[in-house]
Amino acid sequence: MRPFVYTANPSRVIFGSGTINQLADEVKRLGLNKPLVLSTPEQTQHASSVEALLSSAGIISAGQFNNATMHTPLDVTERALALVKEKGADGVISIGGGSTIGLGKAIALRTDLPQIVIPTTYAGSEMTPIIGQTENGVKTTQSTPKVLPEVVIYDVDFTMSLPPMLSATSGVNAIAHAVEALYAQNGNPVIDLMAEEGIRALARSLPVIVDKPADPEARSDALYGAWLCATCLGLVGMSVHHKLCHVLGGTFNLPHADTHTIVLPHALAYNAPKVPDAMAKIARTLGTPDAVEGLNVLLTKLKVKRGLKEVGMPEDGIDKAADLAVKNPYWNPRPIERAGIREVIRRAWAGERAKADI
Structure with missing residues (x-):
């Protein structure tokens, strides 16, 4: 160990x-x-x-x-x-x-x-x-x-009264905390267990909530998962996903949960080559062979917005966001390179399906 x-x-x-x-x-x-x-x-x-x-x-x-x-x-x-x-x-x-x-x-x-x-x-x-x-x-x-x-x-x-779409994006925001915890610089086995369980609880409950918002078991499961994911975020460092969301949200006043939801699969795709163990754990919790594709499938089920352009980001902001994202970067398992980060932002802006080929 x-x-x-x-x-x-x-x-x-x-x-x-x-x-x-x-x-x-x-x-x-x-x-x-x-x-x-x-x-x-x-x-x-x-x-x-x-x-x-x-x-x-x-x-x-x-x-x-x-x-x-x-x-x-x-x-x-x-x-x-x-x-x-x-x-x-x-x-x-x-x-x-x-x-x-x-x-x-x-x-x-x-x-x-x-x-x-x-x-x-x-x-x-x-x-x-x-x-x-x-x-x-x-x-x-x-x-x-x-x-x-x-x-x-x-x-x-x-x-119980949280609207289904806000429940979905807020829940994916929570999943993002656990995803980054699984490859955090100061991660540990305890956090890994909490992160996997948190992702699993949210991935199984959020689709139910979207279809049946008043389902008490799904609501309880989602809140439990959110607590676990938040605990992970509170105990380990953040990486490129959170850096991007902080830049995008603060610069363009984008809705917080939507931004996390849209960016997450693309940020994970960027880091995928450097974090094979985390990718395997995320894929396992999502019940899929591939973590990035598993997130694509989950977001499709949740019927959420997939493009930053849909939530108010202008296309001419892509370069500004890329410049800010590489300035004072958070620690990340893959080196932060402007060209790759710009492509992450561009794909997220366009609403493209995430692919681990950046």
């Missing part, structure tokens, strides 16, 4: 159906008296439900901030911080997907306030010490334990 180092991130995870009812106990356990509730404008109703639940337990929140925004723009963070100060909030409760969780992390980074997170998608930010922030159209990331939530409450009930 290869030598390895395994370090687990500290976190408290509560998983199940109806687990939101444990929120007040967790607030009290952390010694919070006036938490601020965060959400996007679309999930204000969920934020109000959280406030009502706290109120019934005698906890008065510091109010709501409902303007969490994709890619965590700095100006939104500054407005939320002003409200934290004005209301004297002593913690944050983030209910939503990556946009809301990212805002909670941005607040924690600057204030050290404790976080309780209630994910409503499969994106996985809640399990990682990674934060991405956007300023002047440029998205940067950093990793620090300061942004790790203290408590994560996975309540399957909050994912």
Whole structure:
């Protein structure tokens, strides 16, 4: 067995159906008296439900901030911080997907306030010490334990209303975390097991959700898989797939989950020649002889968009994205070469079927 180092991130995870009812106990356990509730404008109703639940337990929140925004723009963070100060909030409760969780992390980074997170998608930010922030159209990331939530409450009930297409892309976003974990520079056997199980759970549940969105077993399976994949992302490094998605999302303001979904098979195709063991494991979890083709088949089943041009990226942005992607690259098993990276982006922009011939 290869030598390895395994370090687990500290976190408290509560998983199940109806687990939101444990929120007040967790607030009290952390010694919070006036938490601020965060959400996007679309999930204000969920934020109000959280406030009502706290109120019934005698906890008065510091109010709501409902303007969490994709890619965590700095100006939104500054407005939320002003409200934290004005209301004297002593913690944050983030209910939503990556946009809301990212805002909670941005607040924690600057204030050290404790976080309780209630994910409503499969994106996985809640399990990682990674934060991405956007300023002047440029998205940067950093990793620090300061942004790790203290408590994560996975309540399957909050994912039941997640639209089928968003469920699909959010789930593939989670799969991307596990795929890159399988060839991460600091990977280890424990992460490999979690990554394989996470991919397997999502690959079997997402097609069911697309056809039968209210299937409780599939929803539970998908959230379980998403937790495993997110845990992988939180414990090992990222490679070219995540670098590309950070560049594309931050530069062109593309939807996060769609971008991950479109780029994943092409990024894997780029790395395929250098990671035969990871390719074999991914293929096995997908039940196919070839990992790249297995992803192609899965995305076809999910009926998701396959081209960046479909989600708002201009064709004349391909070269700009390639230039940014090779600047300060993340570690990658295959050397980052501009010509190859440009071809990955071009194929992803055009919506071509991924092939490991780059």
